Amino acid sequence: MAESELTAKDDLREEVRRRYAEAAKSSGATPRSSGTTPDTESSSCCGERSVAGSAGVFGATLYGEGERTEAALGASLGCGNPTAVADLHEGEIVLDLGSGAGGDVLLSARRVGPSGRVYGLDMTDEMLALARANAADAGLGNVEFLKGEIEDIPLAEGSVDVVISNCVINLSGDKPTVLREAFRVLRPGGRFAVSDVIADEDMDEATRSDMAQWTGCIAGALTAREFREGLAAAGFEEIELTESHRVHASAASAIVRARRPETLGDPPLACSLSGDAMADRLAELGALFRQSLLGADRDGATLSLQLRDSPEVEERLARLVELERACCPFLEIELERRGGCLQLRIEAPAGAEAVIDGFAELASTRP
Numbered sequence: 615m616a617e618s619e620l621t622a623k624d625d626l627r628e629e630v631r632r633r634y635a636e637a638a639k640s641s642g643a644t645p646r647s648s649g650t651t652p653d654t655e656s657s658s659c660c661g662e663r664s665v666a667g668s669a670g671v672f673g674a675t676l677y678g679e680g681e682r683t684e685a686a687l688g689a690s691l692g693c694g695n696p697t698a699v700a701d702l703h704e705g706e707i708v709l710d711l712g713s714g715a716g717g718d719v720l721l722s723a724r725r726v727g728p729s730g731r732v733y734g735l736d737m738t739d740e741m742l743a744l745a746r747a748n749a750a751d752a753g754l755g756n757v758e759f760l761k762g763e764i765e766d767i768p769l770a771e772g773s774v775d776v777v778i779s780n781c782v783i784n785l786s787g788d789k790p791t792v793l794r795e796a797f798r799v800l801r802p803g804g805r806f807a808v809s810d811v812i813a814d815e816d817m818d819e820a821t822r823s824d825m826a827q828w829t830g831c832i833a834g835a836l837t838a839r840e841f842r843e844g845l846a847a848a849g850f851e852e853i854e855l856t857e858s859h860r861v862h863a864s865a866a867s868a869i870v871r872a873r874r875p876e877t878l879g880d881p882p883l884a885c886s887l888s889g890d891a892m893a894d895r896l897a898e899l900g901a902l903f904r905q906s907l908l909g910a911d912r913d914g915a916t917l918s919l920q921l922r923d924s925p926e927v928e929e930r931l932a933r934l935v936e937l938e939r940a941c942c943p944f945l946e947i948e949l950e951r952r953g954g955c956l957q958l959r960i961e962a963p964a965g966a967e968a969v970i971d972g973f974a975e976l977a978s979t980r981p
């Protein structure tokens with residue numbers, strides 16, 4: 615990955631961390647043991663600039679009567695109620711991505727009972743401290759808060775039954791990695807049940823580039839189409855996305871559900887690369903396309919690319935083709951010299967069309 619890209623992602627993450635550390639401090643003095651109600655209005659971040667007239671915390675009202683204490687206890691900064699749709703069962707293992715003050719972790723812990731376990735993952739120390747204090751107050755022994763990033767989940771492959779999250783994925787600067795990580799930690803057949811903000815396709819550039827709108831959960835939101843494509847590219851199936859309510863002039867809150875297949879295809883229909891390796895590969899392909907791509911044609915799940923014929927391009931392309939065949943063995947990739955240029959043909963089987971979408975998008979960024 616280019617150094618400037620890495621710095622931009624790091625800067626973004628630091629800005630998000632700073633904002634949520636502030637949010638934790640402004641509500642964090644009030645875990646339940648203090649006997650006061652958390653000041654959700656002043657501590658809200660997601661939704662601070664949401665639809666005019668909303669109370670700022672644009673998901674808290676979606677919790678049922680019996681759940682409100684827990685939701686308020688967690689000073690919810692979410693945009694929905696993922697626990698309401700996750701259909702949790704006794705004994706299940708749940709992971710909450712970006713658990714904040716822990717409201718959804720505590721609700722889930724009651725649902726899975728003492729034979730289950732709920733992990734809350736968050737990168738912000740102040741939020742983790744608040745969540746741990748709230749869990750201690752609630753007297754729940756089946757919860758654990760982990761420090762870490764949702765782009766690099768500190769849990770083993772196939773170790774959880776359900777991944778939930780409430781208004782956090784939109785904050786990440788690397789959403790494909792988050793979705794691949796969620797897929798990795800889920801057991802085969804495991805469920806993904808998330809509330810998140812979904813951007814309208816026509817969200818304007820001024821909103822998109824406003825950092826306050828990013829840390830406020832709006833500017834970084836995927837569109838519904840991008841969310842579906844990202845989940846499919848990560849290997850998920852049974853993808854459902856349902857808008858629940860508007861949270862901004864150009865964005866809505868949505869419930870997103872998907873499942874890790876019971877058995878992986880043979881070969882699996884998702885790229886085996888993850889994290890930085892995937893980002894490096896995309897950067898390398900993007901650079902080659904920008905320098906030497908002459909044309910691109912898409913026909914369903916087949917993409918044909920024409921590249922300038924030179925020994926240097928051929929060598930780089932041949933190397934990348936070998937690497938792609940190794941990480942995406944389900945793709946049919948042919949490289950040949952035809953019509954005075956190098957012709958690259960990539961075909962995906964049914965169910966892996968999103969991989970072709972990714973290549974086509976890379977090809978569309980050429981000057």
Ligand SMILES: C[S@@+](CC[C@H](N)C(=O)[O-])C[C@H]1O[C@@H](n2cnc3c(N)ncnc32)[C@H](O)[C@@H]1O
Pocket residue numbers: 627630631634635659660688689690691692693711712713714715716717718735736737738741762763764765779780781782785786831
């Ligand atoms: C909008 S708040 C939502 C908190 C909680 N889910 C809720 O509903 O109240 C976002 C939370 O995600 C955490 N977060 C944001 N980006 C993260 C990342 N990349 N890795 C881990 N935690 C992250 C923040 O520290 C913050 O606690």
